[in-house]
Amino acid sequence: MPSSQPSRFWRRIRGFFGEGGVRLNAISGPIRRYDRAKFRADIGAAPNVALLAVPQGIAYAAIAELPISFGIICSAVAAIVAPVFAGSRHTILGPTNATAFMLFSFFAAEQALAPREVELIPLLVLMVGVFCLVGGALKVADLLQYVSRSVLVGYLTGAAVLIMANQFKHVFGISDQVSADHPANFINLVMSLGRHLGEIQWQPLLIGVVTFAAYHLLQKWKPHWPVFTILLVAVSAVFGSMIHSGGSFAGVATFKTFTFGDLAPRMPDFTSGRFWNDLSALTGVAFAIAFLACLENTVMAKSIASRSGDRAEVNQDMFAVGAANVASAFAGGMAASGSLTRSVLNYEAGARTRFSSLYSGVIVLLCALLIAWLPGIGIALIDYVPKSALAALVIAIASSLINPTNIRVCLRSTHDDAAVITATFLATLLAPLHVAIFIGVGLSITLFLRRASKPHLVEYEFSEKGELREMGEKRKRPNPAISIVHVEGDLFFGAAELFRNQVQRTAADPSLKVLILRLKNARHLDATSVLALEELIKFMRSQDRHVLISGAPKDVYKVLRKSGTLKLIQEGTDREAGESNIFMYRPSNPNLSTRDALKRAQQLLGGQKADVRIFYDPGKD
Numbered sequence: 370m371p372s373s374q375p376s377r378f379w380r381r382i383r384g385f386f387g388e389g390g391v392r393l394n395a396i397s398g399p400i401r402r403y404d405r406a407k408f409r410a411d412i413g414a415a416p417n418v419a420l421l422a423v424p425q426g427i428a429y430a431a432i433a434e435l436p437i438s439f440g441i442i443c444s445a446v447a448a449i450v451a452p453v454f455a456g457s458r459h460t461i462l463g464p465t466n467a468t469a470f471m472l473f474s475f476f477a478a479e480q481a482l483a484p485r486e487v488e489l490i491p492l493l494v495l496m497v498g499v500f501c502l503v504g505g506a507l508k509v510a511d512l513l514q515y516v517s518r519s520v521l522v523g524y525l526t527g528a529a530v531l532i533m534a535n536q537f538k539h540v541f542g543i544s545d546q547v548s549a550d551h552p553a554n555f556i557n558l559v560m561s562l563g564r565h566l567g568e569i570q571w572q573p574l575l576i577g578v579v580t581f582a583a584y585h586l587l588q589k590w591k592p593h594w595p596v597f598t599i600l601l602v603a604v605s606a607v608f609g610s611m612i613h614s615g616g617s618f619a620g621v622a623t624f625k626t627f628t629f630g631d632l633a634p635r636m637p638d639f640t641s642g643r644f645w646n647d648l649s650a651l652t653g654v655a656f657a658i659a660f661l662a663c664l665e666n667t668v669m670a671k672s673i674a675s676r677s678g679d680r681a682e683v684n685q686d687m688f689a690v691g692a693a694n695v696a697s698a699f700a701g702g703m704a705a706s707g708s709l710t711r712s713v714l715n716y717e718a719g720a721r722t723r724f725s726s727l728y729s730g731v732i733v734l735l736c737a738l739l740i741a742w743l744p745g746i747g748i749a750l751i752d753y754v755p756k757s758a759l760a761a762l763v764i765a766i767a768s769s770l771i772n773p774t775n776i777r778v779c780l781r782s783t784h785d786d787a788a789v790i791t792a793t794f795l796a797t798l799l800a801p802l803h804v805a806i807f808i809g810v811g812l813s814i815t816l817f818l819r820r821a822s823k824p825h826l827v828e829y830e831f832s833e834k835g836e837l838r839e840m841g842e843k844r845k846r847p848n849p850a851i852s853i854v855h856v857e858g859d860l861f862f863g864a865a866e867l868f869r870n871q872v873q874r875t876a877a878d879p880s881l882k883v884l885i886l887r888l889k890n891a892r893h894l895d896a897t898s899v900l901a902l903e904e905l906i907k908f909m910r911s912q913d914r915h916v917l918i919s920g921a922p923k924d925v926y927k928v929l930r931k932s933g934t935l936k937l938i939q940e941g942t943d944r945e946a947g948e949s950n951i952f953m954y955r956p957s958n959p960n961l962s963t964r965d966a967l968k969r970a971q972q973l974l975g976g977q978k979a980d981v982r983i984f985y986d987p988g989k990d
Contacts, residue, residue: 391505391688396453399722407721414718415728417595418461418711422448422733424601425711427624427754428763429464432532433472435490435703437624437751438631440464441737443702447693448730451705452723455689456682457670461711461726462693465665466767467528467802468658468706473535474802475654478553482650492637492647494705495698496655501663501691510683513667517813519779521664522772523790524806527797529770532763534558539760540577542570544622555798572621573757576608580761588765593717597762601754609753624759626751629741635701657803658704660810662694663687666707673716710766785816850882851970853919853963857890860898869901876905882914883970887963889920889954894928903934915973918951919966926953948972 422444430440447462472490476483504510535558538547543565552558580600587596611618638644667683674681686707693705715725740746779790793809800808852875860868876884886902906916918938921929929935935951942948950969952962 391454391685393454395456395685395689396723399458399724403722403724408724410719410721411725412728414715414720414725415732417718418448418715418720418725418729419732419736420595420598421711421714422461422463422729423736424598424759424762425708426464426733427751428759428766429466429469430703431624431756431759432466432469432535432763433464433703434476435472435487436627436631438627438737439490439701439703440469441733442632442700443697443705445730445734445737446696446700446702447705448726448733450696450730451689451693452726453689454685454692455723455726456685457674458679458723459673459677459712459716459720459725460666460670460686460689461708461715461729462666462690462705463708463711464703465662465706465708466532466763466770467525467665468662468704470528470532470535471654471658471661471802471806472704474531477551478801479650480551487635488638489647489651490703491635491698491701492644493651493655493658494694494703495637496648496651497659497662497704498691498694498696498698500656500659501687501694503691504659504663505684505686505688505691508684510663510667510687513664513683515814515817516664516810517786517789517817518775519786519789520793520806520809520813521668522775522779523793523809524661524797524802525770526772526776526790527794527805528802529767531555531558531797531802532767532770534562536760536763536767537562539622539756540574540764541565541568542573542621542757543568544756554800570621572618573755576604576621576755577757577761580604580758581765584762584765597766601759601762604755604758605750605753608755608758612755613753622756624751624754624756626744626748627737627741628744632737632741633701634699636699654801654803657806659691659694661806662690662704662706665709666690669707669709669712672709673712677716789813789816850880850974851885851967852878852881852883853885853887853967855887855890858892860891860894868898869905872905873908876909876914883917883973884909884915885917885919885963885966885970887919887966888925889922889962891925894925896932899928899932899934903937906937915950915970917966917969920954920962921951922954926951 423441426440426442426444427437428440430437433439444463451460451462452458472493476486482489534555538544541562543562546565546568547558547561550557550561550564552561583604584596584600587594587600608618608621609623612621612623641647663686666686667681670681670683670686673679690706697703697705715729718725720726740750776790779786781787789809789812792812793805796805796808799805854872854875856868872884872886875881884905909916916938918929926935929938929951938950942950948969952965952969955961
């Protein structure tokens with residue numbers, strides 16, 4: 370290999386990571402530009418976010434059926450670490466509905482791992498972080514734009530239905546009975562709830578109904594208030610006091626506060642004899658959570674950027690999600706993602722920089738330390754929270770994930786969108802969530818490739834003025850010896866077989882002697898399409914017929930030259946005599962290459978006059 374080639378290779382590698390790549394010093398610029406006005410705006414917004422982050426951290430830990438300290442630690446640590454690397458200035462990272470329920474869904478389905486959930490969470494969250502860090506560095510987030518929005522809408526709708534169904538066991542007061550059935554999917558969960566309907570307790574049901582109704586009334590009356598936090602405090606003060614004072618409400622399930630021991634870091638155990646088995650068992654769900662977290666964060670960042678006028682840096686944000694999850698893993702938290710509710714609240718509260726997230730994370734961390742340090746405060750804030758009240762609030766929040774407008778758009782736009790949202794929704798109900806998300810993505814990409822892999826072969830002719838024009842359907846043509854096939858569209862591997870079949874139908878005519886492929890608008894040739902072209906050329910030559918290339922742009926010519934197919938195309942030509950079987954595209958007159966190809970065809974036919982037939986694809990109307 371010449372010495373210049375390795376240096377060129379490394380320059381390309383550096384260029385790939387340098388251009389639009391992640392920056393480890395993303396916070397340095399905001400620090401230099403920080404001033405007193407921005408500080409006042411950020412410190413004013415941070416308490417609002419923290420006031421929502423604490424109860425939501427408790428709620429999402431409850432959804433994942435983890436100790437509540439996991440959710441609070443994640444809310445604090447992710448909000449502190451993420452802005453150091455993030456590209457967006459308003460995003461708030463922490464636990465979310467969808468990622469929390471994916472954790473629950475996985476361990477509910479994996480009964481062998483379920484008893485070790487608390488032990489395995491640090492390793493799982495660390496793997497999520499590593500996947501996101503590597504993905505951000507390799508610019509994988511750029512590919513998320515190819516995931517159909519129908520997938521996300523279908524997934525979130527299905528996850529919302531699952532979350533609500535799972536929380537009814539707390540509202541009905543039959544959590545232990547349903548959990549003992551180990552329902553692995555929506556159908557099993559509904560059947561388990563049905564079997565235990567006769568055991569419903571009226572006390573938690575009353576608490577849940579009152580909380581749910583109060584949430585919607587207060588949300589409609591004062592939508593800008595922190596309704597979730599206000600109601601959780603109010604309901605805990607009223608019903609929590611009744612629960613702890615004895616009487617008919619005694620025995621209703623409540624949460625338990627945590628201590629400094631619960632806040633101690635729970636680092637992954639790399640020395641365990643089961644480490645490699647655990648790593649293998651968790652790889653699938655870790656990848657799924659990483660994918661979902663980055664998809665959630667990207668959609669949320671773009672949504673806020675459209676309102677703030679910022680530019681979303683999706684790869685930088687993906688790297689920030691990775692850093693936040695690595696920090697959460699070593700701190701003893703659950704998986705972190707971009708929170709839409711807290712991020713929107715941060716923006717609407719007037720935050721101007723990423724430091725608002727950092728301040729809110731510090732406030733959440735101080736609250737957690739205060740609760741652990743003063744048991745009396747912890748008991749008042751945590752032990753008085755009825756599980757049925759929090760379950761009702763989770764049901765209310767989960768119902769907001771169901772967006773009828775988005776569902777209607779996805780169902781009515783195209784048949785493919787309708788199929789994707791329906792399949793993804795059903796998959797979330799019937800399969801584990803870490804499998805369901807990829808069922809939707811796989812179907813979405815499959816349908817996209819089906820549409821993209823249909824190159825159009827359009828018929829053309831020369832007018833009386835010598836201009837190339839589309840052939841009219843009603844004009845009759847005599848039996849030709851030359852056919853001009855205008856290829857338009859992508860010719861990557863997915864389209865190669867269709868391209869081969871369409872062209873071979875034309876080549877099957879024994880009266881055809883010269884086939885001119887006009888590749889001016891052909892794109893994305895790869896090895897599969899080049900091999901299909903070689904097979905066509907060899908087939909034609911075996912019958913003493915010819916294939917010419919017309920209007921080849923530079924990128925097509927480059928692929929043909931590097932693959933060696935150019936030599937096959939030019940085989941038998943006398944270059945010194947000016948003969949050629951490939952004619953390049955000329956921007957000054959796009960039709961000259963086709964006219965030159967026609968002259969070459971006449972030469973190959975021995976100078977005899979030949980009619981020109983233009984290929985017509987009847988499937989293109």
